Amino acid sequence: MSSRTPSPQTRARRSRGAARLAEMAGGSLWAILIKIVLLGLVDALGIYAMFMLAAQHNWIVFAILAAALVAINYVYFSKRTLAMKYLTPGLIFLLVFQVFVIGYTGYISFTNYGSGHNSTKEDAITALMQSAQERVPDSSTYALTVVRDGGDFGFLVTDPKGEVSYGTAEHPLERVTDATMTGDKATALPGKESLNFTDIVDNQKAIVDLQVPISDDPNDGSLRTPDGSSAFLYLSSLHYDARADTMTDTKTGTVYSDTGVGAFAAPDGKQLKPGWSIGVGFDNYVKAITDDGIRGPLIGVTIWTFVFALLSVLTTFALGLFLAIVFNDMRMRGRAFYRVLIILPYAFPSFLGALVWAGLLNRDFGFINLELFGGAHIPWLTDAFLGKVSILFVNLWLGFPYMFLVCMGALQSIPDDVQEAAKMDGANPFQIFKKIKLPLLLVSVAPLLISSFAFNFNNFNLVYMLTGGGPRDASASINVGGTDILISMVYKVAFVGADRDYGLASAFSILIFIVVAIIAIVSFRQTKALEELN
Amino acid sequence: MSAPTLTPSTPSTRARDRRGFKARRWFLATGWRHLVGWVMIVFSVFPLLYVLSASLNPGGTLLSSNGLFSTIGFDSYTKLFNSPQQPYAAWFGNTLTIGLITAAGTVFLGALAAYCFSRMRFAGRRVGLLTLLVVQIFPQLLAVVAIFLLLTGIGDIFPALGLDNQVALIMVYLGGALGVNTYLMYGFFNTVPAAIDEAAKLDGASHARIFFTIILRLVAPILAVVGLLAFIATTNDFVIASVVLVSPEKQTLAVGLYQFVSQEFSSNWSVFAAGAVLAALPVMALFLFLQKYIVGGLTAGAVK
Numbered sequence A: 001m002s003s004r005t006p007s008p009q010t011r012a013r014r015s016r017g018a019a020r021l022a023e024m025a026g027g028s029l030w031a032i033l034i035k036i037v038l039l040g041l042v043d044a045l046g047i048y049a050m051f052m053l054a055a056q057h058n059w060i061v062f063a064i065l066a067a068a069l070v071a072i073n074y075v076y077f078s079k080r081t082l083a084m085k086y087l088t089p090g091l092i093f094l095l096v097f098q099v100f101v102i103g104y105t106g107y108i109s110f111t112n113y114g115s116g117h118n119s120t121k122e123d124a125i126t127a128l129m130q131s132a133q134e135r136v137p138d139s140s141t142y143a144l145t146v147v148r149d150g151g152d153f154g155f156l157v158t159d160p161k162g163e164v165s166y167g168t169a170e171h172p173l174e175r176v177t178d179a180t181m182t183g184d185k186a187t188a189l190p191g192k193e194s195l196n197f198t199d200i201v202d203n204q205k206a207i208v209d210l211q212v213p214i215s216d217d218p219n220d221g222s223l224r225t226p227d228g229s230s231a232f233l234y235l236s237s238l239h240y241d242a243r244a245d246t247m248t249d250t251k252t253g254t255v256y257s258d259t260g261v262g263a264f265a266a267p268d269g270k271q272l273k274p275g276w277s278i279g280v281g282f283d284n285y286v287k288a289i290t291d292d293g294i295r296g297p298l299i300g301v302t303i304w305t306f307v308f309a310l311l312s313v314l315t316t317f318a319l320g321l322f323l324a325i326v327f328n329d330m331r332m333r334g335r336a337f338y339r340v341l342i343i344l345p346y347a348f349p350s351f352l353g354a355l356v357w358a359g360l361l362n363r364d365f366g367f368i369n370l371e372l373f374g375g376a377h378i379p380w381l382t383d384a385f386l387g388k389v390s391i392l393f394v395n396l397w398l399g400f401p402y403m404f405l406v407c408m409g410a411l412q413s414i415p416d417d418v419q420e421a422a423k424m425d426g427a428n429p430f431q432i433f434k435k436i437k438l439p440l441l442l443v444s445v446a447p448l449l450i451s452s453f454a455f456n457f458n459n460f461n462l463v464y465m466l467t468g469g470g471p472r473d474a475s476a477s478i479n480v481g482g483t484d485i486l487i488s489m490v491y492k493v494a495f496v497g498a499d500r501d502y503g504l505a506s507a508f509s510i511l512i513f514i515v516v517a518i519i520a521i522v523s524f525r526q527t528k529a530l531e532e533l534n
Numbered sequence B: 001m002s003a004p005t006l007t008p009s010t011p012s013t014r015a016r017d018r019r020g021f022k023a024r025r026w027f028l029a030t031g032w033r034h035l036v037g038w039v040m041i042v043f044s045v046f047p048l049l050y051v052l053s054a055s056l057n058p059g060g061t062l063l064s065s066n067g068l069f070s071t072i073g074f075d076s077y078t079k080l081f082n083s084p085q086q087p088y089a090a091w092f093g094n095t096l097t098i099g100l101i102t103a104a105g106t107v108f109l110g111a112l113a114a115y116c117f118s119r120m121r122f123a124g125r126r127v128g129l130l131t132l133l134v135v136q137i138f139p140q141l142l143a144v145v146a147i148f149l150l151l152t153g154i155g156d157i158f159p160a161l162g163l164d165n166q167v168a169l170i171m172v173y174l175g176g177a178l179g180v181n182t183y184l185m186y187g188f189f190n191t192v193p194a195a196i197d198e199a200a201k202l203d204g205a206s207h208a209r210i211f212f213t214i215i216l217r218l219v220a221p222i223l224a225v226v227g228l229l230a231f232i233a234t235t236n237d238f239v240i241a242s243v244v245l246v247s248p249e250k251q252t253l254a255v256g257l258y259q260f261v262s263q264e265f266s267s268n269w270s271v272f273a274a275g276a277v278l279a280a281l282p283v284m285a286l287f288l289f290l291q292k293y294i295v296g297g298l299t300a301g302a303v304k
Helices: A009-026 A029-055 A059-077 A082-108 A121-131 A197-202 A204-209 A283-290 A292-327 A335-342 A350-360 A367-372 A384-412 A416-424 A429-457 A460-466 A486-495 A502-533 B011-055 B075-080 B088-119 B125-136 B140-157 B166-174 B180-191 B194-202 B207-218 B220-236 B239-244 B253-263 B269-289 B291-299
Strands: A133-135 A142-149 A152-158 A164-168 A180-182 A185-188 A222-224 A230-236 A238-241 A246-249 A255-258
Touching (some): A029 B140, A059 A082, A082 B125, A082 B140, A121 A133, A121 A230, A121 A238, A142 A185, A142 A197, A283 A292, A292 A335, A292 A384, A292 A429, A292 A486, A292 A502, A292 B011, A335 B011, A350 A384, A350 B011, A350 B253, A350 B269, A384 A429, A384 B011, A416 A429, A486 B140, A486 B239, B075 B269, B088 B125, B088 B166, B088 B207, B088 B220, B088 B253, B088 B269, B125 B180, B140 B166, B166 B239, B180 B220, B194 B207, B207 B220, B220 B253, B220 B269, B220 B291, B239 B253, B253 B269
Antiparallel strands (some): A142 A152, A142 A230, A152 A164, A238 A246, A246 A255
């Protein structure tokens, strides 16, 4: 809060002091209280998260979070950071969920993240061994009391020798000495709630699924219970050799080793799933560009995305402009009536619009085929070419009211005297439109056309809801169809079907980012050129 | 007429000719505009009438919905709220809650930033404004994989902010709060004379008091526009919502209705149509009610 007029330093300091005094007099006690409570909440959450991160030894995020917390507190307690006081709240969300995720996308694109590769190696080893577990035939019986600790269940077991130990899914069994004994069996532990029969029945599935490891070494197996009152030892048919870093199937004798593909693989190439995520360098990009089953569809989808976005803007703009000219005539009656009804599609939620049209255009039962085409089975949505036509047509329905409104506003804002002057000079109405109105209109709507292009470039809802991107491209090795645009392809590769490939999807995203950035730079230059025309 | 005369000089035919001439002139001047208008109304309104009629056709499949308004009944609407496998009421509530909170958050965060950019002069102001524009070039939608994995990670620390949680979804949406909206508001804030601030400052009001009690009231129209745009955008979002929200009773209308209709596309049609009508009504009502503001906001960025 510095004074804006240049003045000697002493006067500046004095006026700063006065301003601060005024500030404090102006701010009420409530404002200060609210500020302190809010900051306290943020700090408490942050510090809690820091503890959790420290427990996970995640020091990089820990350091970033600590720095962020210090920065936030500085901003709100310092007197010099007035502008930042207003920017920080929005900035935090922007940095985390917009800027960081873009960088993170870049990181994921260099990994093999995806179904079967979405965790660390330790997690994968544990998961593999647990999934291959079988009950040891001659396992001794452990007397069991199931206890609850917060939301988690734990096993309080007394082994045949009378030793009492306690463990949960995350924490292997550990000897305890302060358990309450009933006869030979430990039945309660301080601070934990012992479950009675009804509780066990209520949580049957969670308890039957619970696996409490015997020790830190997954080869030692774990305890499981079939009934909630006694536990048995389960051993995995896989044996993990930490020194050689291999998995051995004890039944078949096959040795699986870590060959650097993010999974344990047998000599014949067979992999154990789940694997873990590893960095794969530029593999995803190389695959996208060189693999025939991906490159072909990728190029096709990219071209269609551009064609779709461009044609969408052109058709909606053409129709919108035409209607704006038609209705921009003062002599016409009932213009408000037409206007309200015509813009209704714009008010209708777009995802619903696409779904309704999907019904109307259905091949076998849709209104269009049955009522308008006399029962013909025209594959409006299931043919690659007709699907594209349908998408453009439905987007025309969804998008022309916006262009109509925009053009209407722009036309009305063109001053009449320009037209009058042109008329005086002997221009005919068509010349007035082409030489005067259209250029003026384009200057004001050009930014909107560009943003409309950008919107349609990622118009996921329309494509996904109308055709689902289909029909599926049989020659492609990924899940992609004839009407897919880039964003729907990314979504389908990452989230649809059993074979999810986050790494490849992220590589696609990054490629799109690059394309979008180039377009943006070019189009901003174009807009400037248009403005200079004026 | 008993004897047809071909002479054009009888008064009645001359009047008819004149009327015909007038009608033609009327048609050339404004009449064809009405024709275009009616064609466009049919194009615009027909799908909406179709879905309304389908919703009033109890037990209707896609096939039987083609007879427009042949039967009228409200069974689909009651069915909508009574089947447990599609918790429509919950979807509706979720969409409203998430949409309203996101809209309010977007308006608030955006207004704070716009006030700052409009009223304060600080190092990095121009760069900040430009950066906001540049960041928007890269849509959040494309980073959906990263958002998914980030929320999985956050969920390990704060389960309440992880996957399958509406708070997490709102936070992701708020990531887009500073951006185009801020620009809209910034333009509007600049139209409020700075003399008002100065006067209040002389009277001893703090910057926070000026913002909350004076400026926010003066810029209310643009706040409404930005809030509505944010609400509509949130309601229409499928990509992020479908990835973040997993359990059916936590989902929004876009995710729930899509999955509902895609499972048995043709047989659920009437129930889906009822759901669509109910979902669209509030948005359409709000839109038509605030139409003037929106159009102004869209075209200018500064309504005044």
